[in-house]
Amino acid sequence: MSSAKRTKTNQDLQKERDGASFNPFSLTCLLHGGEDNVERKRELERLALDDPELQHEHLSFLSREERYTLGIKKTIRFINNCWELDINGIKDVNIYKTAVFRGMLEPLSVHYGMFLPTLLSQGTEVQQDKWFSQALNYAIIGTYAQTEMGHGTFLRGLETTATYDPKTEEFVLHSPTLSSAKWWPGGLGKSSNHALVLAQLYTQGQCYGMHPFIVQLRSTEDHTPLPGVTIGDIGPKFGFDEVDNGFLMMDHVRIPRENMLMKHSQVLPDGTYVKPANSKLAYGTMMLVRSYIVSDAAQSLCRACTIAVRYSCVRRQSEMKPGEPEPQVLDYQTQQYKLFPLLSAAYAFYFASHYMMDTYFQLSGNISQGDLSQLPEIHALSAGLKAFTTQVMSSGIDTCRMACGGHGYSHASGLPLLFANATAGCTYEGENTVMFLQTARYLVKCYGASKTNEKLSGTVAYLSRVQTAAVAGKGARSLLDLEELVGAYQHRAARLVGMAANQLQAQAKAGKSPEDTWNSCSVQLVKCAQAHCHFFMVRNFVDAVRTADVDPATRAVLNTLCQLYAIHGIIENSGDFLEDSYLSGQELQQVNSHLVSLLAKVRPDAVALVDAFDFPDEILQSVLGRYDGNVYENLYDWAKKSPLNKSQVHESYHKYLKPFLQQNKAKL
């Protein structure tokens, strides 16, 4: 695909752009942190998109093996280019990488996403000298092997053992059962020659829990697995075709004592175990990863909205009024109801990812100065937001796909692949329900603390003001007022946290064990965590709109989106607001009318709002979502390239169909 912006634009899309109430570039700058950043982003993107070495067929025309091979080829080109072109810094590297991979996944992402950072954060200086520079320069390739076939989120359940042998000063890494096989790590199956293996540490006859060990898996000469190492690909998945997620079984594999990462805990030569100073420090990386997931969720939803909104302006369907041309699909209220709330959520998530990143860096600063006080709050928030955003994003992409009708189901739309890859975010790095329950545990604890008059701060401060009694008859108020909306969400969250806490207390009083109590309230607990995250989203969106440095027209459209986000959430969860009469039935009717008005208000700006995300066509990888809107010509061109069209008459005709048809004809 060449840059679409040079071709003649579909008239319908052009009209949409001409009719927008604001300049999308001002929003692009807001989302990307200023005009300079946008320029730099576009420059980096073009470097990758115009690179002749990075052109290839549409992914859905390739087999999995071809895609894996392409992934390796691109990875190498990407790394070499970063070195040669001096592309540095997380931000620039990520922008460049996104444009290099264009919707593909990276088989070696675990090397730079987990292997390198863990070496850095958990290796001693000596270990960093030995391993980190090799890894940073890709003289070795590593993965991070934690999850096992029979064990996921619950780390203490992992079975792989690392038993210290003081005689030889070695650890013996072993997989005692089939279910202890390491399973899922990206890059483990075929690509990596090293791994950080998480294993239960045994020394002097005692188990000290999970620790990370550097294990060489394959020969650096010919890449064959080392003795005792059984390794392979775990087979095809929903998405992630380019990634060789792998399995690993170790049969008494010996590694030197120095291969245990010892910055925090240590095993001395004689086998003595030395405890870590502070076990909470490891939370930092986890939070960074979750912040990235929130950011990825935002990006994926932005992509899906871009595709669906543009196509809905190009596609015309049915007859609204006799004799008039078929209307644009986006003129149907039902279509607006599917897409605009998701569009508003995409913005909400974008701003939430800004918040998470800012907070992470601020927190890292505090932690390095010894201040861990904010850690539990932000840890709980990051767990909840990871779950909240990936859940909405995953079902939202699916909604966008279906909103594109039949063509949404074609790989030409880009939406099936986007969904299959992005939905994995609901499961990896902490399954979403488990994440919500982590958040809930913190919320309930805070609620308890507030009852003993402990002062809460930050994103949970509102729990001090929990109001669980009914609050009917608040008098006239405008439910388009942003602070009023924030108040509604705050009330809902506080009420649901309070309810869950009281439920826990009641069950405990009735004599249930703490574990049974927790389990029997867990549906309610998940709900309160969701309400908390939803409140955070609305609060943060409102703050972002208020503090945004933009012109009045842009602020107006942001304001509308923010109202829509909050109003739609009330409608989708109306029971929560009606249950204690915080809203009356009559007010809910008003909320419904507001929704109708807001959909109509967003309509003329919808295309500009997705243009503002600033995805080049080559990154969107969607025939339906093209910037120029020339959908049908390109759909036909794309189809002609389908592998099944290589020959006019498919070989299966000669082998199967022809004899069958002739046999049947003869019988007539």
Next chain:
Amino acid sequence: MSSAKRTKTNQDLQKERDGASFNPFSLTCLLHGGEDNVERKRELERLALDDPELQHEHLSFLSREERYTLGIKKTIRFINNCWELDINGIKDVNIYKTAVFRGMLEPLSVHYGMFLPTLLSQGTEVQQDKWFSQALNYAIIGTYAQTEMGHGTFLRGLETTATYDPKTEEFVLHSPTLSSAKWWPGGLGKSSNHALVLAQLYTQGQCYGMHPFIVQLRSTEDHTPLPGVTIGDIGPKFGFDEVDNGFLMMDHVRIPRENMLMKHSQVLPDGTYVKPANSKLAYGTMMLVRSYIVSDAAQSLCRACTIAVRYSCVRRQSEMKPGEPEPQVLDYQTQQYKLFPLLSAAYAFYFASHYMMDTYFQLSGNISQGDLSQLPEIHALSAGLKAFTTQVMSSGIDTCRMACGGHGYSHASGLPLLFANATAGCTYEGENTVMFLQTARYLVKCYGASKTNEKLSGTVAYLSRVQTAAVAGKGARSLLDLEELVGAYQHRAARLVGMAANQLQAQAKAGKSPEDTWNSCSVQLVKCAQAHCHFFMVRNFVDAVRTADVDPATRAVLNTLCQLYAIHGIIENSGDFLEDSYLSGQELQQVNSHLVSLLAKVRPDAVALVDAFDFPDEILQSVLGRYDGNVYENLYDWAKKSPLNKSQVHESYHKYLKPFLQQNKAKL
């Protein structure tokens, strides 16, 4: 996979089976219409599953071309076997087909699903003599070409023309624009040599709308496209890999006058158009297709539930109580909350599909006797139920997939493929939102009729008793009572239909055109159609439980499932019941407690409830959902067969990784 029932069963699953409160076979018999039917079903399944010609690798290890070829091969074997083994009758053929294809789709399904029935229902006797026997005996292969690249649900928008030329007594079939290319028909791309083409009929200078024409596409000698015919595969899709959905463009292709199907409308040799006697007759096939979709949706959801429930008993995770073994995942309330309502929905849909089939056959009888009175009601119901069931099924499969954690994302689970194929049902044969709006149009019409004291009957009779005013203070009632629950859903549906109707009236009074009025109320209209379908589901489930000929233990478990289905729906849509105070906040709390009790009540019977669906392992195609529960061994065996494991060191290592690693090592 060999029949799993012969291997030793996982202990956890065995315990579940031993502990069930009822015999699943009695439910199997209820679902399949008696013990004889179950025996016949199993016999037909074994015929297909044990056929050595029908064994093959796991689908996800094959490329799309291999899958298409396999699909053709299986189709031919299937047809030949039906002939040789004398498998006849829709029911038997469908059972046998399901076992032949085992989760694959059939490239020629449109031939027997649409081409044949349309020839039969719309061809004259002469045409049937000529075409039907050829098609029935597979001397020709046909598809049904209706949808165009630029036009889907709205038939009047289709652009393909068939212009009659009285000089030669031929029709000239033509695709005037790119967007008029036929697009999507199954089997069109590579397999079919004929098509029923739907085109705008022009004769004597006038357009008479859509009519069906038999067009030969490919040579019966060598399968090359005939002159003027441009044809091909539309490219890869989310699912349907085995199907060559195709495109077709015609450049003034001439066919004899006799190739227009003329049972209803005719074009005489001189070009005179003769109108059809009754245009409603065509609705019959549409309803049958929609009934099948409801039935397919039920089946797909049953499969997903079977996989997720069994795996959740085998999988153990986390620590509920210190020192105790990791609990089965199904013991977590959150897991139960994900799966059991879907399990209850699967049963509800099963019973709904029974209702639809019975009604279809009864209605067909009435129609053949000239009684069309029930047609509009059942037509509206079938549209709504098609949308309602596919929507719940599609998101439900996704929920089941995610409930299986990481392994659910692997193709070994069978869930990604099940989802990708089944979700298409939300879009084809009428996009779901369009379907709901069709239902809504009928409901609103009935509501209007009831205001003029017209008597309503059947599934809409309740609209005569619409009660839109608040009905607070109904006094004590048990919301576990099935009739009470039916009443709640009936009230909700009636209220929402009434509200939508009133809204339409108010807008019309305010001077809006009927089209704008309809559009501006359409979100509300969809909602009322959903509520109507939901009410039907609950009503029909309750009736099915009441009339089921089963032992008391089986009835008890059905009763619990039915309560759960209704109670869960109230919680998920609580706003609708609270808004007019039909339920009080306090009652909603009770409903929540009921839910908790019902989940616990279903728990010990969950495995028996999915066993009752009676899917052989080979049809489930899921390592996680195996009857014997031996998940981990089989997951490992499956992974080892992954194409990426053909060689220990992948070829991309030699080509890309090795030089890269050596280059980097040299630089250190």
